Amino acid sequence: MEAHGIPPQETQTVEGAAPTLPEAPAVGAEASLAEQVEALKKALEEAQAQAQEYLEGWQRERAAFANYRKRVEAERAQFAAEATALLIRKLLPILDDFERALQTLPDNLRHLTWVEGIALIYRKLMLILEGEGVQPIPVQPGDPFDPMLHEAVLYEPAEGFEEGQIVEELQRGYKLGDRVLRPTLVKVARKAEPASTAPAE
Structure with missing residues (x-):
C-alpha cells in the first residue's frame, strides 16, 4: 500500500538509511591544509x-x-x-x-x-x-722627600744630610686610608753653595 503516493521501498530508504560519508578530500584541499x-x-x-x-x-x-x-x-x-x-x-x-x-x-x-x-x-x-681611618704620615729626619706625601716649606743646607732629605717635620700630615688629607710640612736639605772667592787685587 502506498502512502501519499510514495512507494514503500522508497519510504524505507529515506527514513532508515545511514548518513552519507564525506568524500575524500581532493588534491586542492590537501594543498590548502x-x-x-x-x-x-x-x-x-x-x-x-x-x-x-x-x-x-x-x-x-x-x-x-x-x-x-x-x-x-x-x-x-x-x-x-x-x-x-x-x-x-x-x-x-x-x-x-x-x-x-x-x-x-x-x-x-x-x-x-x-x-x-x-x-x-x-x-x-x-x-x-x-x-x-685617619693616620699620621710617619716622617723621620733623613727620609727622602716625597712630593706625594710632603710639602717643602724650607730648603737649606744641613750638616749630615744629603740633598733632598728631610731635615725636620714642621707640621704633621695625615692620611685617610690611602688618601692624603694634608701633606706633612717639612724642611728639606739642599746642597750648600760653594763659597765665592773674591778676586785678588
Missing part, C-alpha cells in the same frame, strides 16, 4: 622571534638599571667620603692646637686635673679620627 600548517609554523616562528626580542630588550634594560644603581651607589659613597674628608680637614687644626699646647706645657702643671682633662679630650679626638 599544507598552506595552513606552513602559515601556522611561520606565525609561531615570528612569535618566538618577537618573544626573544622582548627578552633581550628586558635583559638590556635590567643590565642598564643594575649599572645605574651601581653608579648611584658609587657616587653616594664618594660623596660620603668627600664629606668625611672635609670634616676631618677642619678638625686637624684643632688637633694641632692640642698638640702644641701639650708640648709647651710646663712640667709643674702636668699633674693638674684640668690639664689631665685636656689631655683626655685630645686622646678621645685622636681615637675618633683613628676610628674613621
